[in-house]
Amino acid sequence: MRTSIATVSLSGSLTEKLTAASRAGFDGVEIFENDLLASPLTPEEIRARCADLGLTIDLYQPMRDVEALPEEDFARALRRARHKFELMGRLGADTVLVCSNVSPQALDDDALAAEQLGRLADLAQDHGIRVAYEALAWGRHINTYDHAWRVVEAAGHPSLGTCLDSFHILSRYGDPKDIEGIEDIPGDKIFFLQLADAPLLGMDLLQWSRHYRCFPGQGGFDLAGLLRHVLRAGYTGPLSLEVFNDVFRQSDAGRTAVDARRSLLVLQEQVGTAAPPAPTAPIGVAFAELVTPDAAPVSAVLGALGFARTARHRGKPVDLWQRGDARILVNTGPAERREGTRLAAVGLETPDPAASAHRAEALLAPVLPRRRSPEDAPLEAVAAPDGTELFFCATGHPRLPDWRADFGYVEGAGSAPDDDARWGVDHLSLTQPWHQFDEAVLFHRAVLGLRPQESVDVADPYGLLRSRAVTTDDGAVRIVLTVGAAPVDDTAHAQHIALATDDVVGAARAYRAAGGRLLPIPDNYYADLAARFEFADGELETYQELGILYDRDAQGTFRHCYTHTVGRVFFELVQREGAYRGYGAPNAPVRLAAQHAARGFTGG
Amino acid sequence: MRTSIATVSLSGSLTEKLTAASRAGFDGVEIFENDLLASPLTPEEIRARCADLGLTIDLYQPMRDVEALPEEDFARALRRARHKFELMGRLGADTVLVCSNVSPQALDDDALAAEQLGRLADLAQDHGIRVAYEALAWGRHINTYDHAWRVVEAAGHPSLGTCLDSFHILSRYGDPKDIEGIEDIPGDKIFFLQLADAPLLGMDLLQWSRHYRCFPGQGGFDLAGLLRHVLRAGYTGPLSLEVFNDVFRQSDAGRTAVDARRSLLVLQEQVGTAAPPAPTAPIGVAFAELVTPDAAPVSAVLGALGFARTARHRGKPVDLWQRGDARILVNTGPAERREGTRLAAVGLETPDPAASAHRAEALLAPVLPRRRSPEDAPLEAVAAPDGTELFFCATGHPRLPDWRADFGYVEGAGSAPDDDARWGVDHLSLTQPWHQFDEAVLFHRAVLGLRPQESVDVADPYGLLRSRAVTTDDGAVRIVLTVGAAPVDDTAHAQHIALATDDVVGAARAYRAAGGRLLPIPDNYYADLAARFEFADGELETYQELGILYDRDAQGTFRHCYTHTVGRVFFELVQREGAYRGYGAPNAPVRLAAQHAARGFTGG
Known part of the structure; x- marks a missing residue:
């Protein structure tokens, strides 16, 4: 499978991050908005740099607080979105991540959420862009993968799918049976999969997510179990790492990127989509x-x-x-x-x-x-x-x-x-x-x-x-x-x-x-x-x-x-x-x- | 009021900790057992060192997992206690902290807890020692200050009282009314008061307590409110800081001790038991x-x-x-x-x-x-x-x-x-x-x-x-x-x-x-x-x-x-x-x- 890494997972300038991801052998990157804003490179130059490095831009992220809004607020959100879709055109990125709404303005109204996401997807479609909608674990009304999927399904729009994030799913579910429902989502509607592990900490979800994520196999989540469900659903997109970690932010980007790639090799070995030489443990x-x-x-x-x-x-x-x-x-x-x-x-x-x-x-x-x-x-x-x-x-x-x-x-x-x-x-x-x-x-x-x-x-x-x-x-x-x-x-x-x-x-x-x-x-x-x-x-x-x-x-x-x-x-x-x-x-x-x-x- | 600090709050060897506490103007210390075990000084030498430094030993701590045990386990606990009471005699410490039981062996039986704490207090009395019983916020059956007090009250032993710890109390209570009951405890049965602040983190209590405590005024707890209740109850013992903090463990003990003393001066100013010159804010x-x-x-x-x-x-x-x-x-x-x-x-x-x-x-x-x-x-x-x-x-x-x-x-x-x-x-x-x-x-x-x-x-x-x-x-x-x-x-x-x-x-x-x-x-x-x-x-x-x-x-x-x-x-x-x-x-x-x-x- 193709592998990808979010730029937020690595330390340094955008250029340093892209170079590290490429050298470690990743196929693509998710571009985190703050990294783009802070870069002196134009979107076209970033696109060219990625191409030179053999990296695709698999995701632009995040778009926040878009759906289930009063009409006036939604109009403003659409205005922002139009700017970002134009930017993505210059970048050559065709998928955007939309996180479920956390704002106090968000209404508890799935039909409205679906309707507005549909309108966002209309606009995206005009730009050749797909919208991947993800439930944040602390979303105001929508905070589980199955709820996000029901809204996407209700919208029924070809340019709208869901994004699954292992942190947001596994930080909320204790029982492996709770995530089997992933297999019921049509694979072609899973637009993206973000992977992060985390140590099992009893703490506020937002803080846990923002500071303590780590690469698969470094924490306590059963990522292989999750990935098997996603593969059975028919997902064919990249395996992408999105890791917010205070220590990685300070570490040499080159080392971190190699560590990240190794984690995906091991994960793929576990689920059978890669077969490195079998381990020969020392005696x-x-x-x-x-x-x-x-x-x-x-x-x-x-x-x-x-x-x-x-x-x-x-x-x-x-x-x-x-x-x-x-x-x-x-x-x-x-x-x-x-x-x-x-x-x-x-x-x-x-x-x-x-x-x-x-x-x-x-x-x-x-x-x-x-x-x-x-x-x-x-x-x-x-x-x-x-x-x-x-x-x-x-x-x-x-x-x-x-x-x-x-x-x-x-x-x-x-x-x-x-x-x-x-x-x-x-x-x-x-x-x-x-x-x-x-x-x-x-x-x-x-x-x-x-x-x-x-x-x-x-x-x-x-x-x-x-x-x-x-x-x-x-x-x-x-x-x-x-x-x-x-x-x-x-x-x-x-x-x-x-x-x-x-x-x-x-x-x-x-x-x-x-x-x-x-x-x-x-x-x-x-x-x-x-x-x-x-x-x-x-x-x-x-x-x-x-x-x-x-x-x-x-x-x-x-x-x-x-x-x-x-x-x-x-x-x-x-x-x-x-x-x-x-x-x-x-x-x-x-x-x-x-x-x-x-x-x-x-x-x- | 007299002020005291637990040795665990400071970095370094026991000698370095005692010196720092004395130089910062503390009246006494709580000796944390691990600091004693790791010290090459004999108990008599520690006692003499404290006396030279003008420090009293206000508490020896902790004794753990003592009460509400099957008789055979309790006999072993008493045997340990006898050793520790002899040690305290050599140290010249007259109060021991007993934390509520966290072990899986602990029975959910308040009467048994009271009876065994009474027997422990008998033994302590023979050594001229007072037992201060404290509810850990994660105690197996006893984890609130009022529950601990009910058990102490039921035991009705002159050598048994309670220890109040601001972390264990305030980490569990959201409503200020919940802690007013402190005022109903007779002041002479509050054998000790341990103070620590903490930032308001949504996390596992044990981890929060062990790594993120800080000095009063550095976190989010209303310690002045707590202290007023304790004073109204009639408590006359020292204000003692017990702070487990990963950063303080690494910091210069002398600086930390001054910071600690300052925090108690400000706290006392808030409750009116000290009156430093009033602040004159810059304009x-x-x-x-x-x-x-x-x-x-x-x-x-x-x-x-x-x-x-x-x-x-x-x-x-x-x-x-x-x-x-x-x-x-x-x-x-x-x-x-x-x-x-x-x-x-x-x-x-x-x-x-x-x-x-x-x-x-x-x-x-x-x-x-x-x-x-x-x-x-x-x-x-x-x-x-x-x-x-x-x-x-x-x-x-x-x-x-x-x-x-x-x-x-x-x-x-x-x-x-x-x-x-x-x-x-x-x-x-x-x-x-x-x-x-x-x-x-x-x-x-x-x-x-x-x-x-x-x-x-x-x-x-x-x-x-x-x-x-x-x-x-x-x-x-x-x-x-x-x-x-x-x-x-x-x-x-x-x-x-x-x-x-x-x-x-x-x-x-x-x-x-x-x-x-x-x-x-x-x-x-x-x-x-x-x-x-x-x-x-x-x-x-x-x-x-x-x-x-x-x-x-x-x-x-x-x-x-x-x-x-x-x-x-x-x-x-x-x-x-x-x-x-x-x-x-x-x-x-x-x-x-x-x-x-x-x-x-x-x-x-």
């Missing part, structure tokens, strides 16, 4: 790669954690550190950013790296140029929205190239402790740029096939953070996406690698005995644990001694502690018992405050 | 002062606008430019900030400058050190939250010193055109730091006696701006406070001085004839004006030629145009007709886009 974390200007501090931490440096890359200053199934690459690259040590890449273990890469590319993930030399093993990689490099790879697979083929054991390298089954990567926590949190969640779901978990607010002493995990169902891959309270916090919070162990107490003791420093946790925290839970003799004292945090839910328990921070990176030791699926969120405020307090204590 | 704008590293570009604009340099300060490089009642000081000071030319100070004409200054000081406005030399006329000044210096002064008043006494006519200075009645300052537009918008509105209302108008969202091409005017009722002083979409935009938007004229067309023509450059406005804007309004022959063409924007409402018309930008400052020419009270908000997106497009065109 584990092959490695995490740290880039550092100085390998010594992070190597010291890894050594104290019981990791052994088992191999070195044949052509680059990259060491492989290993304990059990946890593999960490330490890349002494140039210090690209002043933060020093950072988590730069993740190797995702997949049963078919090439298929994973094809999927990612089809879903518009930026494919990274090979950084390997020609003789290296082929490694497919894409960039995540936060810039993390994601490698699709295989480890010890009988019929696939092994990414470790480029590594050789070197003199002096240790060997990994023999506890393969007991250590691994529990999860990775990645701080996201503020403007790209929704994009990141959709990316990890759509491109990697991970499942987003619930979004959680976490109180840092200096602002609220938002955190959302994306995981495989079996928990073999867990990535926690975190975002600060405001754009300034983009880099204020560290990334971390959580290591799974079956004996967090032993691991913490051994780490400390080897000279590692654990994040100190306030005694008040343990007094509270004593109030909340009962522990065996000495158990709580052990946790307190080591700075181990504790959580328990109906499924199981979670014990975890933290190393000090090196650059932007720290490590967490994690022991899960039972089917505990969380990340110790109740402990996060205490951990974050302790990290702020320990600023002096953080290392290089 | 005009005496001058606006620009600071610039190079006077030439801004002097050229002023000259082209028909201003004359009429005088020069006797001791400083400050010129007075004047046209009619519009007076602008150009101060060639050191370039303090890289932005260059900026609006640094405003002279507010007041009938009693000393009284205005006393009021400001009593309401915690930072008093500025005199920058004048000893022989200069005395000028009282305070700093607004955005750093603008506000001078309280008199111009040509028979019995007050004239701020112009320090200025002398100098050779070569021109004289002002003879159009005193026709030119003046219409309004000043000041960009506010992102974290201080609510503070700024309250400051201008409380300290200066200006009245806040409605808050307006304005779509800039790169993000939504929020704008709110504070004015005198007669419009003699109008200040428009504007804030960007996110902290990064703090300085992205310019300040401006809007000059009132009774002939904007003539003024614009004269400005252009004198070499001034007007902001070009797209033709599409005028095509839209033609669709929306009818104009006399040639009228619209004149506006289009000059870049004059037009708005009309039921009260009157507004015509305005803009100069190019010098540093961070530009000028607007404004002609109001009839009783139009706005600022041309419908035109703001077009103007902002034009200013972005004209970046190359902006000067010095």
Whole structure:
């Protein structure tokens, strides 16, 4: 199907918006009136610009408060409409959106609404224009799709049809059965379809609509369900995104447009009108790669954690550190950013790296140029929205190239402790740029096939953070996406690698005995644990001694502690018992405050 | 009355919060449990710190999900409570907040709730502690203040009382009569009063409460009305602020605490329990002062606008430019900030400058050190939250010193055109730091006696701006406070001085004839004006030629145009007709886009 995007969904000048929509591969745009008014380009120049960019102008919008008016007011509305139809002629736009009347002048009179919409359609027809009438969810008298359709049907005019907007429909209906009536509308009378998702917020419809819409798959609406009804009705027009979102208004238009297109690809995959390569979900974390200007501090931490440096890359200053199934690459690259040590890449273990890469590319993930030399093993990689490099790879697979083929054991390298089954990567926590949190969640779901978990607010002493995990169902891959309270916090919070162990107490003791420093946790925290839970003799004292945090839910328990921070990176030791699926969120405020307090204590 | 603030209302570590509360002059604090858990200080150390800072610990909070539980669950709750009462003993806190139960385990059984709260109060009494029971607005069965009070009354325990929270009460009641029942509660059974305001949002109560509370006078609740009821009931405890606000969480704790204290001073003034010096509202704008590293570009604009340099300060490089009642000081000071030319100070004409200054000081406005030399006329000044210096002064008043006494006519200075009645300052537009918008509105209302108008969202091409005017009722002083979409935009938007004229067309023509450059406005804007309004022959063409924007409402018309930008400052020419009270908000997106497009065109 053709795809389109409303200019209001993107940031910047009209020219910037059109360029971004075209580059992202959209077929057309809806021109939002304010964007035209604010543009120094004439309508003819806008038309030519769109043509040059390969974009059709699928809709001009909106026309407001037109129908069911006292005759005098309607005459004024018709006068306005004549001006706009002439403008549309110059633009080359043939469909205009008319929103249902919200003004106090509007009369509760469907027959009058139909009659006046018919007269508007007469005028439109003279200009070769179609009128798409849409029910706003807060329309004064007409605010449901079926009511708008009844009025359109009553008017019975060839140049009058309806426009369906997923926000206005799904924000009002709880029961999927309520929207089945869409299928009864003749497809050729559905002149347009506008798509937006939204998080499920209990708030005033107008505010919800104006500030919190998002792209399909980023919110809580069942857009696939809606789209199936619209397709069964016979709709053949474009899928068009109309998203009012305070964050997108500030974001780079190019990125937003790609994010938008990806959302439509995924939606079309769901309803079967597009078939990108099927997802090949990762089955584990092959490695995490740290880039550092100085390998010594992070190597010291890894050594104290019981990791052994088992191999070195044949052509680059990259060491492989290993304990059990946890593999960490330490890349002494140039210090690209002043933060020093950072988590730069993740190797995702997949049963078919090439298929994973094809999927990612089809879903518009930026494919990274090979950084390997020609003789290296082929490694497919894409960039995540936060810039993390994601490698699709295989480890010890009988019929696939092994990414470790480029590594050789070197003199002096240790060997990994023999506890393969007991250590691994529990999860990775990645701080996201503020403007790209929704994009990141959709990316990890759509491109990697991970499942987003619930979004959680976490109180840092200096602002609220938002955190959302994306995981495989079996928990073999867990990535926690975190975002600060405001754009300034983009880099204020560290990334971390959580290591799974079956004996967090032993691991913490051994780490400390080897000279590692654990994040100190306030005694008040343990007094509270004593109030909340009962522990065996000495158990709580052990946790307190080591700075181990504790959580328990109906499924199981979670014990975890933290190393000090090196650059932007720290490590967490994690022991899960039972089917505990969380990340110790109740402990996060205490951990974050302790990290702020320990600023002096953080290392290089 | 004593004043208190919950630690959750301020940003930072517990130590930072306590210090900020003390410095702002609060008498006590509510300690929020998470702040204690995250603190490395022992309870005894926290107690000592508070004592050193002159703060009492008025409340420990919260205890949750205690009452109306199955016996086994209640036993666990009592066990937790025992731990917390021991902790409170170490802290020296004698009142604990218990929130009404929200858990699915809670039973709908008031008798059981009363009985269990009584048993909790027994335990509390043994520790010398009082239990203040509060209805959360989203409590499972008990969610109104009167229901909570009935349960407390039924328990009939001396150590059990109620806590009233303005958010939980006012978020649920529309009719002022609904809260009169507060007066029927015996004052000595109101153990605590928590105050928070909130903007009137139609949204889920929990989200509204957790993210959007603000200090009294910053939202839409009638807190004075509520407080009068509570005082009539006989309450003698502290006024305590409990404000969950995403922005305050990120803001400097010291500033927030002062803002908080100011809000309570104003609230107490409203109900008559405090009497700061009465407000002396300004009656005009005496001058606006620009600071610039190079006077030439801004002097050229002023000259082209028909201003004359009429005088020069006797001791400083400050010129007075004047046209009619519009007076602008150009101060060639050191370039303090890289932005260059900026609006640094405003002279507010007041009938009693000393009284205005006393009021400001009593309401915690930072008093500025005199920058004048000893022989200069005395000028009282305070700093607004955005750093603008506000001078309280008199111009040509028979019995007050004239701020112009320090200025002398100098050779070569021109004289002002003879159009005193026709030119003046219409309004000043000041960009506010992102974290201080609510503070700024309250400051201008409380300290200066200006009245806040409605808050307006304005779509800039790169993000939504929020704008709110504070004015005198007669419009003699109008200040428009504007804030960007996110902290990064703090300085992205310019300040401006809007000059009132009774002939904007003539003024614009004269400005252009004198070499001034007007902001070009797209033709599409005028095509839209033609669709929306009818104009006399040639009228619209004149506006289009000059870049004059037009708005009309039921009260009157507004015509305005803009100069190019010098540093961070530009000028607007404004002609109001009839009783139009706005600022041309419908035109703001077009103007902002034009200013972005004209970046190359902006000067010095």
